[in-house]
Amino acid sequence: MALPSYAGPLETTWYYTFRFICACIFVFLITPILVIIPLSFNVEPYFTFTQGMLSFDPDAYSLRWYEDFINNTQWTHSVKNSFIIAIASTILATVLGTLAALGLSKPHMPYRALTMGVLISPMIVPLIISAAGMYFFYSSIGLDQSYLGIILAHTVLGTPFVVITVTATLVGFDNSLSRAAANLGATPTTSFFRITMPLILPGVISGALFAFITSFDEVVVVLFLAGFEQRTIPRQMWSGIREQISPTILAVATILVMISIALLATLELLRRRNEKLRGLSPG
């Protein structure tokens, strides 16, 4: 959308105004995330830039909040919890979701729309309602304040993403490939693991990443279901913000931003691989 050479002064003005407006919106999107990174190195226990930080005085910066994070058993415990819960629920959600997506993509699946509606309902229902419903349910079967309860709850919340991404990948799947495999003597299992799985793998992985981030970032259900033992990182941040605002939260936030950058990069690589496999231009 380069400015053509015949553009008049009005068009030129509009062109640069438009770019300026866009730049402002991009700044709005990215600034809050970038601002917390330097603030997490603050030597003072504040959420603000000190005079020393602004004049780039090395003494105004420190790693004390990162040390605090590493040495605080509450935080390290919550990190452990977050990973246990997220990994377990991701595995469950990916297996269940992929199987269901395979079924949904079969040409003779009856009641397809209705089934799809039920399967993705956990994504649509507002979290507070899901959390309240699951709170009553899991306490009635004695699974509140337990790891299993939270893992199962997060599995439910994560499956819609797996179902959606894998179904989307299967749209481009050529069924004659598995027929050819069967024709050549492969059992359905062999044909699934040797033919189907490698082709839909990008969809499965990105679905799994969505399920992981859903669980890793989820706090409403944890607020209702978890006891003190099962506190996750977001739950710890929640009480950190509500009770004692300390820049340790900013250190944790910075680490989490780094994790999301890594996730973003992984997804982008997967997208390119997927496009290459389907013969689309890599962009």
Added chain:
Amino acid sequence: MADDATMNGVVLAADGLPLKASLNKAMRKSRLRALLLVAPLFIFVLFSFLIPIFDMTMRSVDNWHVSGLMPETTKALENWDGKALPEEPVFAALILDLKAGAISREIGKVGTRLNYEKSGLRSMITSSARKSKKVKEGPYKPIVLKMHKRWKELETWTVIKRNTSKYTIGYYLNAVDMKYDNKTNDIVMQPEERQIYGTLFLRTFAISLAITLICVVLAYPISYLLATLPVRYSNLLMIFVLLPFWTSLLVRTTAWIAMLQSQGVLNDLFVFFGLVDDANRLQLIHNLTGTIIAMTHILLPFMVLPLYSVMKTIPPSYMRAALSLGANPVTAYVRVYMPLTLSGIGAGSILVFILSIGYYITPALVGGTDGTLISNQIAYHMQSSLNWGLAGALGALLLFSVLALYLIYNKIVGIDNMRLG
């Protein structure tokens, strides 16, 4: 003369069965296989998600307290006409129930339930239950009337009688700012100062609408830029949209606290540039402004992504054609380009609106008092006031509006076309 395979007009398959039956059998098999693959997740979602939610919404009409904990009174009141205080048998039954309730220590629940409809009844029930332990023999009516002055009021009995039924619409009435008039048993509006939920629903809708509109205004130009720039630049700029999208919600909320608080980055900048006096820094957080700014930031990617994917499909030649046919840029834009993006605006708007009316975390952390939404009130009744019936009623109303919106979304976009990332 037809050969064997088509005798009597029936086409036969290789194994000698009629082709139609054979085909049906194969179809049944493949259908069954599809169902078996879907079944584990379907059953899991049904039992651990849908039924619990249904169960929670049922709490909003459930009214077991009086009929369950005061069975004798319930039976005795069956034929009471409601015109005057009940007669002796009802009081005898009441004493029985109060004694049983005092022993099982459950009677307080009846008190709490009745108190939702008329304040003061909780203390009446609990104190009477305590006194009932000493009651030996009748006549019971004068004894009970002496226990608490409210037993003498006809209203008290109207409330009890009304709640002997197993189901109630009382919580829904409460959720839409109505109530029973305890004298006449009619449904009336709550007094003005107690009409909070109607206002809250309206505010939730208004805030969500405002956030949706701001998101459209902010998303439109950048989506256009992203869709029209060469791919190598737009992929780079896309990071600005995707990084916030993938960053933890709590992190973004924390970031906005650091930005907006009175000693925060924005206020510091304002003071530095002399826009604001150091003494009266702007109050940007723990109020409506904070909620709107933070939620707009959090939901903006959900608007940009569908808009971008729609704009990406519009060939630039359309605009060039309009321009070369003599339209000025504004006309060309309004008549040609914008109509083509309407489906994207619709999809993004409904998505953002659905997400924002159910939002809980961000308003709870940066909303203060005037920036909280209906979800926060549901959480309050779930966790603090423990009025689960009311939480259920508010939740059911919220769920209903979200589902209605979702059906519209499904009509416009189709869930299969939903793009993630």
